[in-house]
Amino acid sequence: DGGITQSPKYLFRKEGQNVTLSCEQNLNHDAMYWYRQDPGQGLRLIYYSQIVNDFQKGDIAEGYSVSREKKESFPLTVTSAQKNPTAFYLCASSLGQAAYEQYFGPGTRLTVT
Amino acid sequence: GNSVTQMEGPVTLSEEAFLTINCTYTATGYPSLFWYVQYPGEGLQLLLKATKADDKGSNKGFEATYRKETTSFHLEKGSVQVSDSAVYFCALKPGAGSYQLTFGKGTKLSVIP
Numbered sequence: 381d382g383g384i385t386q387s388p389k390y391l392f393r394k395e396g397q398n399v400t401l402s403c404e405q406n407l408n409h410d411a412m413y414w415y416r417q418d419p420g421q422g423l424r425l426i427y428y429s430q431i432v433n434d435f436q437k438g439d440i441a442e443g444y445s446v447s448r449e450k451k452e453s454f455p456l457t458v459t460s461a462q463k464n465p466t467a468f469y470l471c472a473s474s475l476g477q478a479a480y481e482q483y484f485g486p487g488t489r490l491t492v493t
Numbered sequence: 494g495n496s497v498t499q500m501e502g503p504v505t506l507s508e509e510a511f512l513t514i515n516c517t518y519t520a521t522g523y524p525s526l527f528w529y530v531q532y533p534g535e536g537l538q539l540l541l542k543a544t545k546a547d548d549k550g551s552n553k554g555f556e557a558t559y560r561k562e563t564t565s566f567h568l569e570k571g572s573v574q575v576s577d578s579a580v581y582f583c584a585l586k587p588g589a590g591s592y593q594l595t596f597g598k599g600t601k602l603s604v605i606p
Contacts, residue, residue, distance in 0.1 A: 384536075411592060422497075422582060422596040423537075430592065438593070470536055474592075482594060484529075484536035 382407045384485035386471050391490045393465075401456045401488045403471035409483070410476040412454035416440060417468040417487075426469075429454055430476070458490065465492045495520045499583050499597035506573055506604050514568040514600045516557075516583035524585040526550075526559050526566040527594070531580045540568075540581070573604045 384405045393399045405412065411430050415423040425438030429448040443462025448454055454473075458465045468489050472482040500515040518524065525544045529537040541550030546561035555570045566583060583597040 386536075413592075420598055422598040423594075424596075425593055428592055472537075481539050481542070484538070486536045487534075 384471060384473055384483060386469075386485040386488050389486065389488060391488055393490070393492050395492055396460045397492075398460060399458050399465075399490065399492075401458070401469055401471075401490070403454045403456065403485060405452055405454075405471075405473045405483075405485075407473055407483065408451070409473035410451070411474045412448070413472040413474075413482060414438075414444070414446065414454070414456045415470045415472065417470055423470065426456065458492075465490060495524070495585060495587055495595045497583050497585055497595055497597035499581075499600050501598075501600070502580075503601040503603060506602070508575055508604055508606050509572045510604075512568070512570040512573045512577075512602070514581055514583075514602070516566045516568065516597060518564050518566065518583075518585050520564075520585055520587055520595075522588050524587050526557070527584040527586070528555070528557055528566070528568050529582040529584060529596075531582065531599070533579070537582065573602070575604045575606055578602055578604045 387402045413428040414426040424440050427446045429435035445457045470487045471485040474482045496519045498517050527542045528540040530540045531537045541552045543550040543559035549558045557568045580599045580601045582599045584594045
């Protein structure tokens with residue numbers, strides 16, 4: 381079955397540690413995205429990538445980093461510089477510029493204490 | 494800039510009741526409009542979409558019509574079921590050349606038997 385996988389579903393870290401969230405897709409999509417979801421806040425775009433080895437900052441990129449070395453993978457690192465990292469993180473993908481739909485993974489809930 | 498405003502929840506309805514969730518938007522140009530649904534603990538699923546004025550998107554008994562004159566995209570369903578309990582997000586995409594989705598804050602719907 382084609383889809384987007386995110387792992388792990390729940391992640392716990394101590395303050396000051398970097399943590400990397402995994403996102404893999406087998407839909408052969410060119411574009412991939414990372415969103416952050418906070419209660420009552422909707423979704424906010426962190427980073428997106430249109431093609432391999434290229435990515436752009438979204439609305440709230442500070443304290444985050446990404447890489448896109450393979451078409452199917454778009455990992456997100458939450459660095460210690462992110463002031464309030466506890467949130468639900470969603471990865472998405474789409475065919476490309478001409479496509480409208482973004483398909484979402486199941487999400488990773490990160491808790492930093 | 495672009496923005497989406499949804500009616501605040503939570504919304505609680507009895508089974509078989511009529512549902513309306515209001516959504517209005519601000520955007521330049523001719524955006525595409527979407528409704529996404531998020532079931533508890535899961536990622537987002539595309540529910541329906543409309544890409545130009547007067548288009549009606551429909552899926553699983555839900556409908557929404559793209560009204561450019563009122564900048565609205567209200568979600569409706571004639572008879573809700575308990576299984577429709579979820580959070581509903583309205584979103585816009587500014588144009589074919591844009592990758593970025595702008596989301597509303599979400600409306601939580603609870604349907605009771």
